[in-house]
Amino acid sequence: MAPIELIFKSLGEVALTVLYVLAIVVFIEAILYVLLMRILKLRLAFPIMLLAPAVIGLTILVIYPLLWEARISFTNMSLRAFKDPSFIGLQNYVRVFTEPVLKQVNFLPLLGRTILWTVINVSFHVLGGLVLALLLNRPMRGRALYRALIILPWAIPQIVAVLAWRGEFNFEFGYPNILLTSVGLPPIRWLTAPSWNFIAMLMTNIWLGIPFMSVIILGGLQSISHEYYEAGQIDGASTWQQFRNITLPLLQPVLTPAIILGTIWTFNNFNVPFFINQNELETSDIMVTALFRAAFQYNRYGFSAAFAFVIFFILLGYSVFYLISTGALKGDKE
């Protein structure tokens, strides 16, 4: 097909989709308007009308699929048994913990590796971000330029950055190995040696994540009034004491959500572990990439569904624990 036709075709399909969605929304609102406002005259008619489109959308695209996934997690659904899977009780959940999740790797080592991945990444993000933010928060020549250049890795599309890094970990032509050989060190097998592949993943993700943290922390630092430090100095506080007793506590409202979100994002990061692991080493998989492979390469849908819920409850447990232990939920309960 000629390109121009393709362009019109995609435009047509998109426009039609938007029109469909709008038509459905208008239809639902009309029904609700007549029913709730004119006939029942409910006090809450307007908020219900406001909520309806999002609630319906989330029900169809999030709640229903999740319930459906919960159901197939108790069946043996796979590519072979796609049409009429049979109910097998908790077997999938037992298998998650007892059998290899993919070909070789078991659940516990996978969980351990995912936690290692998350802890190392988030620690480097926060530490690196904090150091850069502290340096960038001081008045100096070229500050705006430094800041603009340092946040660049965050500004480029993640998929581009990850694919570019994947190329750079090539044994012969990637720049890390060229640098190593030029100083007389042996090149590293980034893509085939399991532990080096894991390190390659970490390097990529740390590089990607520090800019975001430093921007967030810098925002927090700039909201701390100088007067606190001046008061601290009058009382003779050392630089470390000022950092420990003024900077850190006042950064906490910014750091707590950033760390919770950062942990969840890192734990759920798909692009980095999936693409840097060019040779599909099972030793480089973290939870979410293993889940993707179990579902879309091994086509074990029932098993993947059970595995997905295990992952979800781990994350939920972590978040609830973190929110309760830091008291971050209190503000919401008011």
Place this chain on the structure above:
Amino acid sequence: MTAQTQQSNVSTSKPVRGRKRSFFYGGRQDSSFKRLLIHLALILAVIIAIYPILRVVSVSLRPGDRLLSTDLAIIPPDATLENYRVVLFEKEFLLWVWNSLVITVATAIIGVILAATSAYAFSRYNFPGKGVGLVFLLTTQMIPAAMLMVPLYILAIRAGLVGTYRGLIVAYSVTAVPFSIWILKGYYDTIPIDLEEAAKIDGASELEAFMRILLPLSTPALAIVFLFNFTTAWNEYLFARVILGSNEQLLTWPLGVQRLQAQFTTAWGQFSAASILVTIPTMLLFLWSAKYLISGLTLGGVKG
């Protein structure tokens, strides 16, 4: 280490209003050695941050016969724009970008409409299930994309939506809604309700109070949410791969660029050129909007 240097230095530097400068906001009073150290540290950080990006530029300028070289120069000696020409006129790059663009704009429009209305209900009304709803919205942020992928893929097969845009647009716009609602609710909460109440006393309906008073006042937050939805969908890979499948005509740019990268030895230059072409507008949009996005993030975060 820095702390000690600081301590020994400040005592010799000029005091400000009778006191020494704090590390945390001082700077001009530092010794030149310390300033040099800070500049060196920042220059090192800049090199680490941007060298990999410059490498992409460098590879994109390489001629076809020197694609695989171990040269580290940023501008290769025989630089050429050949890869850009191939990507723009011989590959379907422009079609990929176009596909991404229409999907993304549609997604952002639908997403903003869904979020703007529900956030208003969450901000201004008390209704049964409000607390549960807010917690649910937060919980959805914990769902790994791959988790929702399994049921959505199978349901999309059954609904005949694999290989079409329709499934993708609806999936993108709805999955972005929870986060958008949090941001918008946070923003609406900062606008005094008095304005709307005054309007209602003057005879405006609830709908008019929302549309005429609150929405115009919320333009900055609506822009944030639009941008947030836009960038999320623009850069998304996984859903697109699973839902669009292998339909060549519908590929979005992440899928297309990934195909180029997969032919590493032959198309590294084209991959790099395509990456640069798609990165420049994305980056400009991003840098321009970054401050709004961050204020949106921290607003939602602190409230949550």
